Amino acid sequence: MEQHTDLAVATRDRGLPHEAGRFGPVIEVESLDVAYGDFTAVKGLSFQVQRGELYALLGTNGAGKTSALEVIEGHRRASSGRVRVFGHSPTDRAAVRPRMGIMLQESGFAADLTVAESIRLIGRLSGRSDTVARILGVVDLTRKAGTRVSQLSGGEKRRLDFATAIYGRPELIILDEPTTGLDIQSRDALWAAVEKLREDGSTIVLTTHYLEEAQQRADRVGVMHQGVFRHQGTVADLTRTLPASIQFTLPPGTPTPPVPATRDVDGRFQIETFELQRDLTGLLGWAADRDVELIDLTAAPTRLDDVFRAIDTDPARS
Numbered sequence: 667m668e669q670h671t672d673l674a675v676a677t678r679d680r681g682l683p684h685e686a687g688r689f690g691p692v693i694e695v696e697s698l699d700v701a702y703g704d705f706t707a708v709k710g711l712s713f714q715v716q717r718g719e720l721y722a723l724l725g726t727n728g729a730g731k732t733s734a735l736e737v738i739e740g741h742r743r744a745s746s747g748r749v750r751v752f753g754h755s756p757t758d759r760a761a762v763r764p765r766m767g768i769m770l771q772e773s774g775f776a777a778d779l780t781v782a783e784s785i786r787l788i789g790r791l792s793g794r795s796d797t798v799a800r801i802l803g804v805v806d807l808t809r810k811a812g813t814r815v816s817q818l819s820g821g822e823k824r825r826l827d828f829a830t831a832i833y834g835r836p837e838l839i840i841l842d843e844p845t846t847g848l849d850i851q852s853r854d855a856l857w858a859a860v861e862k863l864r865e866d867g868s869t870i871v872l873t874t875h876y877l878e879e880a881q882q883r884a885d886r887v888g889v890m891h892q893g894v895f896r897h898q899g900t901v902a903d904l905t906r907t908l909p910a911s912i913q914f915t916l917p918p919g920t921p922t923p924p925v926p927a928t929r930d931v932d933g934r935f936q937i938e939t940f941e942l943q944r945d946l947t948g949l950l951g952w953a954a955d956r957d958v959e960l961i962d963l964t965a966a967p968t969r970l971d972d973v974f975r976a977i978d979t980d981p982a983r984s
């Protein structure tokens with residue numbers, strides 16, 4: 667049985683789900699630099715995360731996502747710049763930590779504690795109220811409650827990490843690559859739990875290399891490369907900057923199609939377009955009028971993957 671009593675009041679105060687921005691930013695990052703010796707991993711990063719938002723911090727390997735998150739989590743000091751979480755410095759642990767749940771990229775549980783003991787310990791440290799039984803149920807580890815952490819599989823450890831981040835339904839939850847190493851059922855279960863937390867008013871910040879997850883779930887994304895943002899906005903804002911693609915093959919002897927198209931070495935036509943519906947309609951009408959078969963026709967909207975590929979094919983900006 668879930669305990670909702672004072673949490674229900676707390677979540678009402680936080681606002682209804684998906685009412686992002688209604689009560690101002692939860693995270694404010696201004697001109698953040700993170701340096702390791704002579705190397706500056708994060709360079710002048712600025713962004714805000716509004717209450718109730720799901721913000722995905724994306725980027726290439728080594729872009730600086732974890733470094734930036736560590737400052738927001740209060741685990742690392744900024745080299746310069748200003749970071750506020752709930753209006754406080756992230757190093758003000760007493761003000762921030764009870765309101766923030768964190769899932770790190772690498773877990774730091776004591777190997778000889780059991781699953782239930784680990785959750786109880788982290789839960790107690792968080793200062794939030796919840797029950798171990800509820801959390802075990804959410805992450806489907808009830809049968810592993812008495813198992814030592816050292817005996818868990820990689821995916822089970824990841825679920826335990828998630829469990830400790832969501833203990834007590836924190837207002838802000840930071841998830842660093844939460845689904846890495848999880849099978850599809852566990853990923854679906856994790857996302858279902860995240861959606862439920864959002865319904866209860868939580869703000870979520872996450873990093874992931876599974877771009878389709880960000881595309882599907884995030885209200886806004888920031889795409890980092892070499893310490894700076896290359897893009898920020900909604901997924902639609904980002905994908906709008908690149909053309910969609912129509913591909914097909916024509917039977918031998920067919921006249922050239924009506925929409926400008928390129929041909930690859932196998933003779934497959936490709937149309938890149940910002941007007942997918944218009945050009946697809948034109949192509950289908952042309953094919954129907956001439957009774958032409960468009961062999962293996964595909965029409966794909968632009969995806970975040972395409973935005974990422976465009977980063978690395980743009981060396982002038984690297």
Ligand SMILES: Nc1ncnc2c1ncn2[C@@H]1O[C@H](COP(=O)(O)OP(=O)(O)OP(=O)(O)O)[C@@H](O)[C@H]1O
Pocket residue numbers: 702705707725726727728729730731732733734
């Ligand atoms: N403690 C450290 N000392 C020196 N350099 C570091 C340290 N931690 C990270 N770096 C460097 O800073 C850069 C950013 O690392 P960071 O882990 O923040 O990137 P990331 O975007 O999270 O990468 P990934 O997607 O690969 O996990 C990398 O070049 C990394 O090698």
